[in-house]
């Protein structure tokens with residue numbers, strides 16, 4: 001099934017969700033405002049944001065992060081960090097190829113993991129959340145239709161029978177993205 005959302009629709013939903021969770025005006029949540037430094041988000045706010053997106057969109061945002069997923073795929077974190085604890089070029093490249101859409105200015109080799117986490121903006125979360133809907137089932141499990149549409153509630157439903165559709169989880173999409181990035185970079189992965 002094709003993604004039934006325009007990128008702008010998800011941007012608005014993510015912006016409003018963040019504004020609500022952070023108790024700030026939606027106009028302050030600009031695409032490039034960093035959640036931690038500019039908007040003062042704390043880890044509990046992000047837990048609440050995840051819950052908001054689950055309620056509004058029916059999606060499960062990731063509980064882990066790209067660096068942890070990369071360590072899992074590579075069977076350890078040796079290749080992720082340099083001797084000073086900054087991320088390696090390999091880790092930075094995998095992050096930039098993720099569905100968050102980090103630029104080379106935002107994420108680069110030598111940054112500490114907390115600096116990577118602090119680089120996240122509303123636009124990054126909108127990009128990732130939108131990408132989750134590229135991972136809807138091929139066809140509806142109820143009626144077999146292959147088209148998705150948006151219900152009045154704003155959630156993605158089957159265009160054939162109106163059944164709720166479940167996208168892949170954020171952790172699944174993130175893990176898949178890490179593997180695809182390693183293949184694209186030409187980095188050898190452990191088999192199995």
Ligand SMILES: [Zn+2]
Nearest residue numbers: 140143158161
């Ligand atoms: Zn259906």
